[in-house]
Amino acid sequence: MLKNNLTIDQAAKKVLREYLIRNFINVSKKYPPIQKMNPEEGADHLISLQEQNEIIITLNSTDDLEEDNVRFGGYFSKDLLGTRFRLDAKPITVAMKNQKKEMLQLAYNFNISLTQDNDQTTIIELFNKWDEAKRICQDLTNKINLKD
Numbered sequence: 001m002l003k004n005n006l007t008i009d010q011a012a013k014k015v016l017r018e019y020l021i022r023n024f025i026n027v028s029k030k031y032p033p034i035q036k037m038n039p040e041e042g043a044d045h046l047i048s049l050q051e052q053n054e055i056i057i058t059l060n061s062t063d064d065l066e067e068d069n070v071r072f073g074g075y076f077s078k079d080l081l082g083t084r085f086r087l088d089a090k091p092i093t094v095a096m097k098n099q100k101k102e103m104l105q106l107a108y109n110f111n112i113s114l115t116q117d118n119d120q121t122t123i124i125e126l127f128n129k130w131d132e133a134k135r136i137c138q139d140l141t142n143k144i145n146l147k148d
Contacts, residue, residue: 083110108137
């Protein structure tokens with residue numbers, strides 16, 4: 001579950017709907033049957049058609065983002081182990097023996113806020129969670145690598 005108890009599919013649908021509403025003028029030019037609908041109805045109609053496999057919705061914000069060399073990364077965070085956990089995932093190109101390989105660079109961070117009153121105790125408590133934090137990072141890395 002994600003923020004607001006949404007599944008990933010529900011969150012993706014919400015983002016898609018917001019995108020379609022925000023870009024309704026351009027979207028309706030490409031799909032004239034929705035031109036007389038209000039943006040919310042048009043977005044819902046298009047999502048319904050996509051769910052029925054009648055259309056495929058692609059998101060194109062600018063021509064520059066359609067080039068072959070465009071790569072996107074992601075930033076993910078949540079409260080975890082008494083910290084604010086952050087994962088940065090960025091695509092990288094690695095040169096390997098006469099070839100280049102596309103990979104994801106994963107950077108994990110467990111952030112804590114310190115005050116003068118509890119800084120030493122808080123740091124020691126976080127060190128005591130090191131093995132669990134390491135396991136979480138390894139599990140996430142393994143899951144992400146399985147998708148490749």
